[in-house]
Amino acid sequence: MFTDQGDSPHRSPELFGISLSWELDGPILLDLLEQQKIPIWNHERKNDDPIVFGGGPVLTANPEPLAPFIDVVLLGDGEQLLPSFIDQISKLRNLSRKERLQILGQIPGIYVPSLYEPKYASDGTLLAIEPINSEIPNSVSKQTWLGNTLSHSKVITPDAAWPNIHMVEVVRSCPELCRFCLASYLTLPFRSPSLEDGLIPAVEKGLTTTKRIGLLGASITQHPQFAELLTWLNQDHFDGIRLSLSSVRASTVTSKMIKVLTHRGCKSLTIAIESGSEKMRALVNKKLSEEEIFTAAKYANEGGLKAIKVYGIVGLPTEEDTDIEATAELLIRLKRTIPRLRLTLGVSTFVPKAHTPFQWHGVRPEAKKRLQKLTKQLKPQGIDVRPESYGWSVIQALLSRSDRRLAPVIANVRGSHNSLGGWKAAYNAARKGELLNTNTQSISLTMLPSWEEIIHNSWSSSRVLPWHHIEGAIKLNQLIQHQKQALKNQA
Numbered sequence: 001m002f003t004d005q006g007d008s009p010h011r012s013p014e015l016f017g018i019s020l021s022w023e024l025d026g027p028i029l030l031d032l033l034e035q036q037k038i039p040i041w042n043h044e045r046k047n048d049d050p051i052v053f054g055g056g057p058v059l060t061a062n063p064e065p066l067a068p069f070i071d072v073v074l075l076g077d078g079e080q081l082l083p084s085f086i087d088q089i090s091k092l093r094n095l096s097r098k099e100r101l102q103i104l105g106q107i108p109g110i111y112v113p114s115l116y117e118p119k120y121a122s123d124g125t126l127l128a129i130e131p132i133n134s135e136i137p138n139s140v141s142k143q144t145w146l147g148n149t150l151s152h153s154k155v156i157t158p159d160a161a162w163p164n165i166h167m168v169e170v171v172r173s174c175p176e177l178c179r180f181c182l183a184s185y186l187t188l189p190f191r192s193p194s195l196e197d198g199l200i201p202a203v204e205k206g207l208t209t210t211k212r213i214g215l216l217g218a219s220i221t222q223h224p225q226f227a228e229l230l231t232w233l234n235q236d237h238f239d240g241i242r243l244s245l246s247s248v249r250a251s252t253v254t255s256k257m258i259k260v261l262t263h264r265g266c267k268s269l270t271i272a273i274e275s276g277s278e279k280m281r282a283l284v285n286k287k288l289s290e291e292e293i294f295t296a297a298k299y300a301n302e303g304g305l306k307a308i309k310v311y312g313i314v315g316l317p318t319e320e321d322t323d324i325e326a327t328a329e330l331l332i333r334l335k336r337t338i339p340r341l342r343l344t345l346g347v348s349t350f351v352p353k354a355h356t357p358f359q360w361h362g363v364r365p366e367a368k369k370r371l372q373k374l375t376k377q378l379k380p381q382g383i384d385v386r387p388e389s390y391g392w393s394v395i396q397a398l399l400s401r402s403d404r405r406l407a408p409v410i411a412n413v414r415g416s417h418n419s420l421g422g423w424k425a426a427y428n429a430a431r432k433g434e435l436l437n438t439n440t441q442s443i444s445l446t447m448l449p450s451w452e453e454i455i456h457n458s459w460s461s462s463r464v465l466p467w468h469h470i471e472g473a474i475k476l477n478q479l480i481q482h483q484k485q486a487l488k489n490q491a
C-alpha cells in the first residue's frame, strides 16, 4: 500500500509502523495516522487501536519531540529488534494496551515514551527523564545487528522515490567519525557483509526484477571487498545493467572504479568535501587532502563521467569568512582543472545532531549569508550551486534539539501552517500559552526555551539533553572528548 497515493486505510491494523530518516518528515507521521483513522496522541488510543511504533535515524537519535504521538520506538537495527517485537506483540494480544506497553518497555532496545516522565526546574530547564515505575529501565540502549546481511529493496516500482531501482545496502555506519555526522556516530560499529554470502545474493535478487542497481551506504567504497564487487558487476553477462552509487570518499576513488562505473551507465560521481578550508576539514575530522579531491576529479574526467557533485557545509563551529573563501577558491580551481565536467556544489547549513560530538553547538545565523556568498561567487564561474534552505535547517535543528514540549507545536503546524513562518508563529504561541497542551498535562508550555536558546545557542556539555535516557553507540564522556579534540586542533 502507498500512503501517498490515496489507497484506502487498512480496516483493522494491529500495528502501525514508520521509519523516519529526516527530521522534517516528522509531521507526516501525524498525517498518516489521521489517514488511517488512528488517534494522533498516544494517550487517546484505546485497547483496540493499533500500537504505533517507529524507528530510523530521527527516532533513534532524539525521539522526544514525537514521543507523545508514538507508542513504541525501536532503538537500533530492525533486523535485531523487529523479530522479537513482533513475537511479543502476538503473544500479548489478549492484554490491555497499558499492560502490553508495560511489558514491551522492559525489552532491551524498546523505548515506550509514555512510561517516562520529564522533570523540569521552575524555569523550564530539563532536569531528568525518569521511568514512571520501577520495572522500567532508567535508560534504553540502541541494539546492533551483527549478522552477515544488510538490507535491500523489497518493493520495486515506478512509483517509488527512486523508480525501478533495487537498492542494496553495502555497508552500515562509517568508520570516519566526522564530528557532525549522525550516519556515522549513531549507527556504529561499521559493518560490511561478505561479498559471497551478503552482497552478491542481494544484487542477484534485484536483477531478477530490474536492471537498475543502487549501491547504498554512508561509506560504500570502504567495504573491504568493494573493488571485487565492482569486478563482479563488470562481467560481460551483466551488460545492460545500470549502476548508481551514493556518495563516495574521494580518497578511495580509483581510475578502475570510474571505468566500471562509466561502463555500467553511471554519469556522475558524488564526493563530500565538507569545506575547501583545511582548517575546517581538520575540525570535523575529515581526513581528506586537496590532492585527493583533485585526483578523484581527474579520474572522473579521464574515465568519461559527465559530472561531479561535491557536498559542503557552512556554519560549522569556529568557521570564519576566510573558510568560505577557501571553499569558493577550491571549487573555482577544480572547475578550471576539469572544465569538461559539470560541477555542482550541494551545500547545507550545519545542524547539530544528537549523539554526535557537535550536538552541543547551535545553528550559526552567519550560515545564511555564507550560503548566499558561495552562490554569488560560484555561479558566474559555471558552477551549479544548490544551497539547502537555511530556514528549513533552522526547523531541522528545532526538531533535532527539542524535547516532548514541542509536540503541540508539531501538531499545530501541519497542513496549511507547515511553512517556515508557521513554525515560528506556533512556537511563539506555545510559549505564550496560546496552544492547547493536550499531551503534557503537568507541563506548562510557557516553559519552552526561547527560539534562540533551542536553535542557535551552544549548550554546556553538562546540560541534561532530551535524549539523555537513550544510550547510543558512543558514551557521553567519549563524545565530550571528541568535541574537545576537534576544538583543540583549532586553537
Ligand code: SF4
Residues within 6 Å of the ligand: 174, 175, 176, 177, 178, 181, 182, 183, 184, 218, 219, 249, 272
Ligand atoms: S565520511 Fe561521510 S559518512 Fe563517514 S563520517 Fe564522514 S561525513 Fe559521515
